Amino acid sequence: MCGGRIDIAFILRAFLGGADGVIICSCWPGECHYVPEGNYNAVSMMNLTRKLLKHIGVNEERLKLQWVTASEGIRFADTVTDFTKTIRNLGPLGSYEGLEDDDLKSRLQQVTKLVPYIKIAKREKLLLHLKDVEAYSTLYTDDEIDQLFKEIPSYYIDPEKCHACGTCRRRCPAGAIDGDKNLIHIINQDRCIKCGTCYEVCPARFSAVTKLVGQPVPPPIPEEKRKIVRKPKEKG
Numbered sequence: 001m002c003g004g005r006i007d008i009a010f011i012l013r014a015f016l017g018g019a020d021g022v023i024i025c026s027c028w029p030g031e032c033h034y035v036p037e038g039n040y041n042a043v044s045m046m047n048l049t050r051k052l053l054k055h056i057g058v059n060e061e062r063l064k065l066q067w068v069t070a071s072e073g074i075r076f077a078d079t080v081t082d083f084t085k086t087i088r089n090l091g092p093l094g095s096y097e098g099l100e101d102d103d104l105k106s107r108l109q110q111v112t113k114l115v116p117y118i119k120i121a122k123r124e125k126l127l128l129h130l131k132d133v134e135a136y137s138t139l140y141t142d143d144e145i146d147q148l149f150k151e152i153p154s155y156y157i158d159p160e161k162c163h164a165c166g167t168c169r170r171r172c173p174a175g176a177i178d179g180d181k182n183l184i185h186i187i188n189q190d191r192c193i194k195c196g197t198c199y200e201v202c203p204a205r206f207s208a209v210t211k212l213v214g215q216p217v218p219p220p221i222p223e224e225k226r227k228i229v230r231k232p233k234e235k236g
């Protein structure tokens, strides 16, 4: 319904599904039907996604945002014709880029998995509402995107501190935390989408979740050592 609904993940899914190019057509700035104006969010999201594509070696011309409303039939037809020409010149996804299918798929999947982290890290810029739409084109720099990937965090639960309260497991949006009432919790690193929720919600008195950047994640505690034996509460 609105360009503002477009998400990085939708675009990556289209490329993973075999699209050679993706075009988003959105109402003109100042003509959005919604509040706050979704097409400003769309242009920020598009520019970030183009930078992400560039970072993984995909030609950013394969993604285009065009202002065109439902009543502008000729403009829409011209836009699609021009974009089709651009994509035909680039050829199938991966060919111009010199990427094998498996490599390309793996790159797209890796970024897809990082979308929650990227959106959290860039949330302030994603919500910016700049008067000059052209100013969005310089909002994200190549260095900034390189840094974003260098700073990808991992989260680890310290078995010495975990009290198996279950808060992180209940709040994890990816079902990446394993645990039970009397079982020290562990994070499945393959399922973790690096949203940082566990880090935020672990009660301060436990502070069992650590954020790691640029260092390896310690291996999970062996299964046989995960059980917590609690002292029975004294009566009276």
Ligand code: SF4
Binding pocket: 155, 168, 171, 172, 173, 174, 175, 176, 177, 187, 191, 192, 193, 194, 195, 196, 197, 198, 199
């Ligand atoms: S960061 Fe924590 S809450 Fe978020 S997906 Fe990973 S384990 Fe789950």
Ligand code: SF4
Binding pocket: 157, 161, 162, 163, 164, 165, 166, 167, 168, 169, 179, 185, 201, 202, 203, 206, 207, 208, 209
């Ligand atoms: S919120 Fe903290 S203490 Fe509770 S289960 Fe998770 S890591 Fe353990």
